[in-house]
Amino acid sequence: xxxxxxxxxxDGEAFATLLAATHSNAPWAFExxxxxxxxxxxxxxxxxxxxxxxELTNDVFLAVFNSLRGxxxxxxxxxxxxFTIARNRLIDERRRLGRRVVTVSAGAVGxxxxxxxxxxxxxxxxxxxxxVTDQLAKLAPDQRDVLLLRIVADCTIDQIARILGKRPGAxxxxxxRGLAALRTILDREGVPxxxxxxx
Amino acid sequence: MRTEHSTEDRLAAFLHQLxxxxxxxxxxxxxxxxxVILEHGVPAGGSSLLxxxxxxxxxxxxxxxxSTALTTLTGKVVLGTAIAxxxxxxxxxxxxxxxxxxxxxxxxVESPAVDTPASDHAEDGPGGGASDGxxxxxxxxxxxxxxxxxxxVSDRATSGEPQEDGKEFGTSIAxxxxxxxxxxxxxxxxxxxxxxxxxxxxxxxxxxxxxxxESGGTADEHIPDGTPATDAPxxxx
Numbered sequence: 555x556x557x558x559x560x561x562x563x564x565d566g567e568a569f570a571t572l573l574a575a576t577h578s579n580a581p582w583a584f585e586x587x588x589x590x591x592x593x594x595x596x597x598x599x600x601x602x603x604x605x606x607x608x609e610l611t612n613d614v615f616l617a618v619f620n621s622l623r624g625x626x627x628x629x630x631x632x633x634x635x636x637f638t639i640a641r642n643r644l645i646d647e648r649r650r651l652g653r654r655v656v657t658v659s660a661g662a663v664g665x666x667x668x669x670x671x672x673x674x675x676x677x678x679x680x681x682x683x684x685x686v687t688d689q690l691a692k693l694a695p696d697q698r699d700v701l702l703l704r705i706v707a708d709c710t711i712d713q714i715a716r717i718l719g720k721r722p723g724a725x726x727x728x729x730x731r732g733l734a735a736l737r738t739i740l741d742r743e744g745v746p747x748x749x750x751x752x753x
Numbered sequence: 754m755r756t757e758h759s760t761e762d763r764l765a766a767f768l769h770q771l772x773x774x775x776x777x778x779x780x781x782x783x784x785x786x787x788x789v790i791l792e793h794g795v796p797a798g799g800s801s802l803l804x805x806x807x808x809x810x811x812x813x814x815x816x817x818x819x820s821t822a823l824t825t826l827t828g829k830v831v832l833g834t835a836i837a838x839x840x841x842x843x844x845x846x847x848x849x850x851x852x853x854x855x856x857x858x859x860x861x862v863e864s865p866a867v868d869t870p871a872s873d874h875a876e877d878g879p880g881g882g883a884s885d886g887x888x889x890x891x892x893x894x895x896x897x898x899x900x901x902x903x904x905x906v907s908d909r910a911t912s913g914e915p916q917e918d919g920k921e922f923g924t925s926i927a928x929x930x931x932x933x934x935x936x937x938x939x940x941x942x943x944x945x946x947x948x949x950x951x952x953x954x955x956x957x958x959x960x961x962x963x964x965x966x967e968s969g970g971t972a973d974e975h976i977p978d979g980t981p982a983t984d985a986p987x988x989x990x
């Protein structure tokens with residue numbers, strides 16, 4: 555995965571311009587930030603077993619937007635901050651639900667309400683994400699956290715260490731063990747990875 | 754449609770699909786406060802309580818206050834003084850150092866807290882009027898009566914009367930148990946407790962209904978007024 559420039563969003567937009575627009579309370583800047591980062595946050599929350607990923611994503615961005623006036627930093631710091639809040643809100647949700655870990659797959663929550671999208675493509679994407687989430691659920695929570703933050707959130711090892719409150723060496727070890735566990739799972743399951751795409 | 758892949762290919766394909774998870778469409782806006790922000794920006798003073806951090810628990814607030822206080826110079830001075838005072842007090846009580854202002858251990862026995870009337874009575878023995886329940890029971894007896902837990906109990910236990918009653922009772926139980934007569938209650942008791950001493954059998958004897966007349970008028974005293982006694986002769990008109 556190619557690393558992005560720290561000054562641009564995943565959509566290639568200048569982050570400093572967006573941040574300055576939010577400081578001037580421009581609604582389009584909030585809309586752009588939500589459109590850019592909310593799918594990643596929802597994917598992270600859903601893969602981590604959130605019971606209500608859509609609602610929790612809304613809560614995360616409510617907290618982000620209400621505190622955005624005091625934020626200073628580049629795009630990487632902003633991404634790390636968003637996922638720190640997302641992880642904290644996930645922990646709060648689990649405490650609220652009586653410490654029950656509920657893994658909700660994409661198929662269980664129904665198709666997202668995309669307007670004007672290709673239904674067949676959306677169904678295939680949902681099947682794929684459902685299967686990927688199921689495989690991730692077999693990992694240990696810390697390993698799953700590290701892999702999701704590394705790949706979905708595109709965070710560096712140091713950023714993940716700050717988010718999880720661990721040392722970078724511990725994060726590297728978790729990533730290595732998570733990948734090893736994934737190899738074992740994929741070998742044992744024998745599930746063809748190209749099946750969702752070939753349906 | 755199963756395709757054989759090597760382990761690394763499977764892992765790479767899996768990670769690629771993991772990276773595509775965020776390709777799903779934008780999440781729905783289900784919070785009205787967020788919809789307001791996306792349309793009009795953040796209102797002055799924040800949007801709602803949902804966006805702010807939840808209130809901290811009371812214990813965490815207290816810990817925060819304590820840790821904040823300890824970061825200041827005053828907090829450190831107060832903590833250091835308290836630790837030093839506790840150390841000096843401990844050394845004084847251990848006898849290592851002598852602090853004039855602090856009381857010694859020896860006069861503490863004569864302190865007013867120890868010299869209470871209840872303590873004096875307690876040290877006087879069972880004949881005195883201690884404040885506990887046993888002392889009150891002792892006061893109700895005749896003067897000089899040592900009470901139920903005095904020597905008389907021991908004398909009674911070693912005297913002949915109750916022991917003989919117990920022997921008779923115990924013998925009858927033993928005889929019933931060995932003779933195979935129908936169970937009448939006492940047989941079972943005797944069979945379950947074959948090692949009951951003779952003196953203790955008297956206690957069980959008091960609970961038998963047949964023994965109530967022997968206890969004198971105590972049973973009649975509990976009969977309410979107007980109720981004819983069963984043993985009293987009935988006067989007929």
